Amino acid sequence: MDSVLANQWLPVSFSKDLQKDPISAVVLGERVVVFRTAQGVKALKDLCIHRGAALSQGKMIGDEIMCPYHGWRYDGSGKCTAIPQQPASRQIPPKACAVPYGCTEARGLVWVNLNGDDPATLPPYIEYEDPDYKTFFCGPYQVHASMPRVVENFLDVGHLAFLHAGSLGDPAHSEITDYAVHKVDSRLVTDTISVFQPDPDGRGMAYLTDYVYEILKPSVVRFKKTGKHPSECYSMMLAVLPEGPVSSKAFICGSMNYNKHVTNEEFAERQSMIFNEDTSVLENQRPELLPLDLQEELHLPADRLSIAYRKMLKEMNVSIGTA
Template sequence: MIQDPVLIKDWIAVAYAGDIADKPVKVTLLEEAIVLFRTSSGIKAFKDLCIHRGAPLSFGKVTDDCIVCPYHGWRFGSDGKCVKIPQQPPQQTIPPKAKAIVYACTEKYGIVWVNLDGSAEETGRPVPFYEEFDDPAFRTVEAPPFVLHGAGPRVVENFLDAGHLAFVHEGLLGDSNFPEIPDYHVHWKEDRYVSDEIAIYADADGSGNYATLYYTYEILRPMTARLKKVNYENQQILSILFTVLPQDERKTTVFALVSRNYALYEPDSFFRDFQQKVIEQDAFIVENQKPEELPLDLQAELHLKADRVSIAYRKWLGELGVTYGSDVRGLR
């Protein structure tokens, strides 16, 4: 496991809940192999390892709310305790050591979140808030999970960067004829960083209709951010909850919820495919950035006023003590 002192205590998105059905699913979080499985009381997360002979529980099956090891058939209940060892008589006591390692797990916004800290549910921060999900004025779609070969902080910072829209996403989110980013500021609000509205002139919806759109970025947690994009000419709002699963130092899975208050009866596939195209374009850049780690020393790279959101992100990671995917050299 990558021993990041901050991320092991944070709620991290690991899967869409709809992808956890009747079979165990393996995910990797900070190099820790985890098995997810669904029970009548919800989705559970265990270390993907049987205490008996080290077989991966994700190769097994789910029976009567228990996960069954594929090697010797040991059954583990939703609390991690072994409830059946086929090789011994039913009346024989099962050793107390026969139990799986259980991780805190919750489902919110249709996403499965895992916290590697055993005390998270009592003392940890709550899952980041995303108000549009339960707002009846909005329709939310899940963008397909996307795997990038890059560190999580690089991926999140790219999402928070308004300056690249006119070039990396020309024709989708920006226009290189209108690259200027007006000055703005970033503010601390309760438990997160929030930017001023950033005016960007671009094709509003891919139809060739240009308009000034107003972007507001929020840095919710080290691996989670939010974007709100408003077109005041027609009051259309599109919001994105963007959260990533840091599998290891160079592999990250992106989950994105895209919410809109317009075109509510149009096929969701357009918005899903649009977001997929955007992240594909981002991947080409992120996977080739150097250094691979995000420099947290603000003297390491050149910054502009247009970079205020990413500056706030780097500064906050350093203040929190995040080390995963980060170049902490130069920090005091």
């Protein structure tokens, strides 16, 4: 298990998708069950201590989750509250418990932290909390690629003109002017990067778009862009769940302070088209593990953000999905 990311909040579901039934997730190779209670969202190791059944296949009884195999019940702290096969008068063994994990709900997402529970360390998403913005949710997208590869693709400005030609880029306007990456507190933030886009937001109007990218966490990044009308702001956050070395789940939140008549379905349809274009490349990149040795691949000035990201991963000793 990646000891660095095990101490960070990782997305497992959109809030809207976690209803009355429990859901399963794979977090850094660990099977986790997530469910709602009157006290909030909870997460446990997806394993009944009795015979190893998956608790996520069970059902909720009030605020407790019941194992589908023998009916053992667990509360949100992992304590076993009922063993039907023994008399109610008999004490439940202390060993009869499930491993609890940190779990919280914020920014329209449910997050799990395998080794901590401090919500102050959650990545920020300012626009989500701003009433002037409308936020949309896209995905989650299952990708057979490492988390760092998925994140780096989001940060890669140079591919827009080719992989997303006709929407986010144009091969006739592929040059990327030089820019710098700055450390601001614990974040990495770029200068403004200008990109000509035929259709930057789905309205079908071409114009020069100004991007500012931020790396918030190893698995959480975002950008904010403005265009023809500087008062119109469009932001997007990508939060990636690393399931294993080359398996990821991507959650995308987009926010706009204009064009608010667009439905979530319309926004997500366009974003899914774009992400599917990315997936076709991501799942065929080699090596599958992102090289942290900068000598292994050829880099250009346009790749400064990717270089900064790789350096950050190396400094933090992030191991999952890297080489």
